[in-house]
Amino acid sequence: MVTVSKDxxxxxxxxxxxYKKKQDPYLLRTVPCQVSEGSRIALSPDxxxxxxxxxxxxxxxxxxxxxxxxxxHGVHSEEITDLKFDINSRFLVSSGDRAIRVFHxxxxxxxxxxxMKTMLKKASNDxxxxxxxxxxxxxxxxxxxxxxxxxx
Numbered sequence: 683m684v685t686v687s688k689d690x691x692x693x694x695x696x697x698x699x700x701y702k703k704k705q706d707p708y709l710l711r712t713v714p715c716q717v718s719e720g721s722r723i724a725l726s727p728d729x730x731x732x733x734x735x736x737x738x739x740x741x742x743x744x745x746x747x748x749x750x751x752x753x754x755h756g757v758h759s760e761e762i763t764d765l766k767f768d769i770n771s772r773f774l775v776s777s778g779d780r781a782i783r784v785f786h787x788x789x790x791x792x793x794x795x796x797x798m799k800t801m802l803k804k805a806s807n808d809x810x811x812x813x814x815x816x817x818x819x820x821x822x823x824x825x826x827x828x829x830x831x832x833x834x
Contacts, residue, residue: 686723713748724765730793735762791825
C-alpha cells in the first residue's frame with residue numbers, strides 16, 4: 683500500500699500481516715516528493731511503481747529504489763482527478779479536464795528488468811537462468827519498443 687502526505691513524502695507500507703497475531707502494517711520506505719492539496723497516488727499491481735500527480739503533472743517512482751524515474755508535465759489543462767494502472771502494470775491512465783490520457787509504464791519495465799537481473803544472480807540451476815535471461819531479453823525488447831515509439 684502507498685500513501686502520499688502533505689508533509690511532501692510518499693510512503694510504501696507492507697500490509698501483508700496477520701491481524702490475529704496482533705501484527706501491524708510496517709513502513710518499508712519514505713520518499714520525498716512534490717505534492718499539492720489535490721495530489722493523487724497509484725501503486726502498480728505488481729508493486730514496482732508509484733505514480734503521483736501534482737496539479738497537472740505526474741511523477742513515476744521505482745518502489746525498490748525510491749528513485750524518481752520519469753516525469754510528465756502539463757498532462758492535463760486542469761488538475762488531475764485520478765490515476766490508475768492497468769491490471770498488468772503496463773499502462774498508467776490519468777483523468778482530468780474531461781479527458782483520459784494513457785502512458786506506457788516504462789518505469790515498470792525497468793524495475794522488472796532490475797528485479798530479474800537480481801534473481802538471475804541468485805539462480806541455482808541452468809534452467810532457471812535460461813528462463814530468466816529470456817524474460818530479461820523480452821522485457822528489454824518491450825522497453826526498447828516503448829521508448830522508440832515515444833520518440834517517433
